[in-house]
Amino acid sequence: SFIRWLTFVSILAVTGAIAFRCGVVPLAVRGGAGATGRVPGTWVAGAAAAGLAAAVLLIAVTPARLVMQAYAVNGGAALDPSALGALVGATRWGAGWVLQAAGSVLAAGGFLAARRERQSGWVIAAIGAAALVVSPAISGHAAAARIGGPWAILSDALHVAAAGGWMGSLAMMLAVGIPAAMRLEGGDRVRTVSSLVHAFSPLALTLAGLVVASGSFAMWLHVGSIDALLDARYGRILLWKLAAIAFVVGAGAYNFLRIRPALRDEASVARLRRIAAFELAVGIVVVAITAVLVATGTPGPVDDAATALMP
Numbered sequence: 001s002f003i004r005w006l007t008f009v010s011i012l013a014v015t016g017a018i019a020f021r022c023g024v025v026p027l028a029v030r031g032g033a034g035a036t037g038r039v040p041g042t043w044v045a046g047a048a049a050a051g052l053a054a055a056v057l058l059i060a061v062t063p064a065r066l067v068m069q070a071y072a073v074n075g076g077a078a079l080d081p082s083a084l085g086a087l088v089g090a091t092r093w094g095a096g097w098v099l100q101a102a103g104s105v106l107a108a109g110g111f112l113a114a115r116r117e118r119q120s121g122w123v124i125a126a127i128g129a130a131a132l133v134v135s136p137a138i139s140g141h142a143a144a145a146r147i148g149g150p151w152a153i154l155s156d157a158l159h160v161a162a163a164g165g166w167m168g169s170l171a172m173m174l175a176v177g178i179p180a181a182m183r184l185e186g187g188d189r190v191r192t193v194s195s196l197v198h199a200f201s202p203l204a205l206t207l208a209g210l211v212v213a214s215g216s217f218a219m220w221l222h223v224g225s226i227d228a229l230l231d232a233r234y235g236r237i238l239l240w241k242l243a244a245i246a247f248v249v250g251a252g253a254y255n256f257l258r259i260r261p262a263l264r265d266e267a268s269v270a271r272l273r274r275i276a277a278f279e280l281a282v283g284i285v286v287v288a289i290t291a292v293l294v295a296t297g298t299p300g301p302v303d304d305a306a307t308a309l310m311p
Helices: 002-030 039-077 081-089 092-115 120-139 150-181 188-222 226-231 233-262 266-293
Strands: none
Touching: 002 039, 002 092, 002 120, 002 150, 002 188, 002 266, 039 081, 039 092, 039 120, 039 150, 081 092, 092 120, 120 150, 150 188, 150 266, 188 233, 188 266, 226 233, 233 266
16 A cells, blocks of 8 residues: 555656646746746746656656565466566556556656756656556556446546646645745745745646546446445545545635635745645545555446456
């Protein structure tokens, strides 16, 4: 579960770096942040550095994930070359793993180019991120569902992409965006933070809605009934995830409705940072629950051959 958690956190961070660079920074600049010297450039460079770190971590974790899966499927013969070859080359799980490996390398190369101020690097990183958000669907419950077909995989990929864009860009805000703004002089600090938050809020609302919609579809697909939700282990873990997501949404709503309109001084910025940090911390807990959930059998109808090779 720890390897899966690291994998998911890394994917969300890669996706969030791109969402922050392509979705938040341009809107913040239009909102007035561009008048504060080199801050937008600092944001872009910081997002590229954070994305590169996440992609490198994912590259390091990917072989460990293969070994973990090989032991789960093949036991003592896990590292036998023919067994590894069959796992990677002849299973849906293997296809997802290859896509993850390729996506992580692409993303790392793209972020590295972006750090050298090459705009094409962001395009390459975005292509890598697209591969990464699809990879869990190909190797997880979505591929094993007997109903839903390609829609199940599409919905799962959308769920990962939206969660990454939401939580990942929130992490970029806390780690890169607000600290750079707070290094400015005088009143520029609060004005720049306000521009950043006003740019982030519509993106976060949209992505949170996509997370809820795609998650609801997955719940219907994989659970199927209220009884299964309450009685099956998968359903009970899912309820814990839903409860944690409710805390995340609540913290985000409080920031959006109460703190954002009142960003007038550094005290209000400090309150926003504390609540946003809580929101992100609970989001990390949601990812941990998800890491357990994806390894738990679903009560809904599944493709038995595909389920046999789930992580």
